Amino acid sequence: MAGRMVAGTAALSAVAAANLVRPASALAGGAGSAATAGTPDPTGLPGSAGIDQVLPVPTMLTGLLPGRGLRRGSTVNVLPHRSARLGATSLLLALLAEASRAGLWCAVVGVPALGVTAAAELGIALDRLALVPNPGPDWPAVVAALIDGVDVVVVAAPAAVTAQVTGRLAARARQRGCVLVPCGRWDAPDVTLQVVNGRWEGLGPGRGRLRRREMVVSARGRGALNRPREIRIWLPGGPPPAAAAPATGIIRRARRAELTLVRRG
């Protein structure tokens, strides 16, 4: 956290996101909404499955990703924390949520333990979420088939992956305009997201319940992400409202945490 704060609150980033990223619901809605909006569309033509298109992500994650969303054809690697389970799966589901809500299709390959209830709570439409829990030894063929038709494909590679396989799948995703989200080790992704730090709120000694998690996610990758970024997010939901925050120490932290985007210089 020894970094320079460069951007404002989550509310500010939401405004920025609304201006910069066209949600795919507008794309699905057709050209009419684009015309009435009257704003230039930096992300591509409505309805075109072009490479330039960016799928929406929840506003709290827009600061992490180049283009402020999931760029079609890109590979976004989600790495868990090295030692503890600090929320990589929740981050993964949060990445899909906005795209799924906008009517796009998602598929999750090789995650038999996925908490579907959590996915639904984060806003993923379950009827457009296909699960392949056990893809078997021929999983690259399954992923390749899914890349052809599904907008976001999450892969937990069952075994050690060779660079040849990852390269082939990434190239196919680029060609088809699908966002490939591998979790676990993956060679040469466009973006790598990793949970650096995490902490749960709401649970005291013998009382309360888990309410929300504060986590710090780092993003590194090519281009603009050559300098890694770090961002602090709260899942589920946004940052805790200061009034509702319980004990004293937490209030202080919550106030301090109003500035969300942190760039490590």
Next chain:
Amino acid sequence: MNAVTPAGRPGSPTRALVVWCPDWPVTAAEIIDGVPATGPVAVLHVNRVVACSAAARADGVHPGLRRREAQSRCPGLTVLDHDPARDARAFEPVVAAIEQVVAGVEVHRPGACAVAARGPARYFGGEEAAAEQIVEHVAQACEVESQVGVADGFFAAGLAARTGRIVPPGDSRTFLAGLPLRVLGRPELAGLLRRLGLRTLGDFAALPARDVLARFGPDAALAHRLAAGRDEQPFTPRQPPPELSVTADYDEPLDRVDAAAFAARALAEQLHDQLSGYGLACTRVGIEAVTAHGQELHRVWRHDGMLTAAAITDRLRWQLDGWLTGAAARRPGAGTAAAPPAPTAGIVRLRLVPDGVLARVALQPGLWGEIGEEDARARRALTRVQGLLGPDAVVTAVLGGGRSPVDQVRLVPWGDERVPARPGQPPWPGRLPPPAPAVVLPAPLPAEVYDAAGEPVTVSARLVVSAAPARVAVGTGAPVDVIGWAGPWPLDERWWAPAEARRRARFQVALADGSALLIARTDGRWVVEAVYD
């Protein structure tokens, strides 16, 4: 040539031929259940005899008798329950046999069916010859005894069949006049008429029709018309169910995907044309293949819209692809249980069996493009994966009711109807508060929970926790300090069903490394149910 009835004025009864199998419930029991009909057998419905065998009849058993009475008259009586489904099932081959001889069979009830007499009589050269042919063929094909009666109108013909008579045209009224009133099949009316001094159908028919209608009502008026031989019941022959499956045999076994795909296309279009010819569509299609080694492969493909010719072609091609190339790819690896058996030779026969057939109008694409191009693309991709891995490998989740994260989710194979396992509507007290855990372990992991002194934490039957949990070790991992915990949240489910009963006390724990777990104490052990990842 008395065989041909002139196409008389409208309203004149059709010349009818009725095939009647005596004591059909008894015969059906012999065919289906193997009860020998030669011995004394009676079929009972609500304690009354419905039908009995000839041997039982010889001992004085007759329809309408009570069970006790029938057994006292015939001590060796075998008593069976009446089962209309059994009767109908056994009668189906008989109808099929009759259809081989004559066309247009109308089934009145199991044990009796009718045809228009005119056609068979002309074809076989007389009503008697036609009747002989039918009886002979039924006896040979099904080993069932039957009798044929021919008369004007189905009612009279049905009665003629009881005695195996052929009533000459125009004589039906005379034939009916001598019969007792109970043949009308209306016991109340028959009893009433008997008390009025009427004994035969002829007596009843002699009453003025208007007075019968005024005094006894419309049903009696219909019976009056029947008794007078004015049977205007229209003839509604049974439509034999169309054969919808299509089959293709290949002299050259199909062992290459491209050849199979070519064959698939022709077959799929044939199926689709046939279905659309009947105005039907199917939602499932079964693909059956026979290999040169005689191996039989079968797989049903489901679709939640209408299967078009292209969709059938795709599915057939994917399936053949999966069978032919999957065989080579799957052999080295350990085959999963869900994987279809791999064929050992080329395919020599393909059969497509439409299933879930419904009228085409029931399926319409969405007016506002609910199923758009993107959806179609995604559906194709998912179906393709089903072709690679089997239909159960691709699932979608449905949320329902339940108290644990595993119970709330039902995984439905892609393309199946999405119905939750448990209704979500009645509240499920004791379900976990949100947020739900992002990782739900399919099999719970063992864990150890220690208090501050290093002693294992226990939960008593009255839900008293021995000490505050201080450290949790998951599996064989090192213990991690607990920074927050809540519980016990008791769960005592389905105690009335011992096999499904579950009793556990659940805790949420937040650990010092930043993770959070859902752990439970059950049967004296600690397990990790889910991870708040």
